[in-house]
Amino acid sequence: MxxxxxxxxxxxxxxxxxxxxxxxxxxxxxxxxxxxxxxxxxxxxxxxxxxxxxxxxxxxxxxxxxxxxxxxxxxxxxxxxxxxxxxxxxxxxxxxxxxxxxxxxAKSKIINVPMLTKSEILNYVKQQQLNFPNFVEVQDNNSSRTFAVDLTKGEFELDFLITQRGMMIFDPDRPAADKMFALVNIDDQLSIKRLIEFDKERFAVISDNTDSKNELHTLNLPDQLVAIMTEIKF
CATH class of the missing domain: 1.10.260.40 (lambda repressor-like DNA-binding domains)
Incomplete structure (x- = not known):
């Protein structure tokens, strides 16, 4: 060679x-x-x-x-x-x-969304309430109907968080998906539950019945699904 x-x-x-x-x-x-x-x-x-x-x-x-x-x-x-x-x-x-x-x-811009109490949420989602004293900044990948809930007021039971010193951001226009947390309205009572997709675009949540036992509740969409949680701010 x-x-x-x-x-x-x-x-x-x-x-x-x-x-x-x-x-x-x-x-x-x-x-x-x-x-x-x-x-x-x-x-x-x-x-x-x-x-x-x-x-x-x-x-x-x-x-x-x-x-x-x-x-x-x-x-x-x-x-x-x-x-x-x-x-x-x-x-x-x-x-x-x-x-x-x-x-x-790349990161989106910042927008201001209203901070709501529990009693204000449904009226806001239905666009029946337009004036709010407090706002919070979020990314603008949320819709114009996005709102925040102050966890320190103790209006919601949250057994999946160690602390309630923060706020949750909810978007009524965000599509639902399995395992996401959402604000739901069952028997005129608002609560925060984790979604379970048991069939294509059909969702349920685990709720307490009158005997304080867990049961699966099928959601009637869109009436009972108020908004999807997109972020928790501490």
Missing amino acids: SLRKLYNTRQYLVAATFMPVRANMIGNESKIRFSERLNAILDEHNFPPKNMGRISWLANMFSTTHKGAGNWVNGRAIPSRKTLKIMCEKFNVNEEWLQFGDKAG
Whole structure:
């Protein structure tokens, strides 16, 4: 074999040796960048911090294992396209941005929405009340009918939160989805429940009956589904 052929063969072998390493480095970089975008979204939606329940909440929301959700949060894996699509629908972000970091998913502007008491909510949703003393800032990916509820007033029972020192943001125009929390109106009583999609676009919630036992209540849409919770602010 000539020296030139020997040199070229050696160069090829060296390149072939490092190509998988380089590809792996690029893949790892993509996973890390994805986790940064995902954690930014979770911060914006006031998920608990890492090591304080963030991974458990995420795993529960997307019906995956704790290890799987931990891989997403810690930059070790990117979800399937199907899961990415569901994520984007739940968090109202651009799919290309979440997966690849394209500019189309850049943060939106800020809008002011009214802070309502429990007794004001239904009139506001029906656009029968237009004057409010207090407002709060939210991202403008919410609809114009979005409103906030002050949790410190203790008007709602919330057994899924450790503290009630904050506020919840609700959007009446946000499409319902499985495992989302929503404001529902059952027997003229407003409550915050987690949605269960038992059939395509058919939802139910677990409610207390007269014997204080849990039962599944099928929601009559849209009358009993008042608004979808989009964010918790602490």
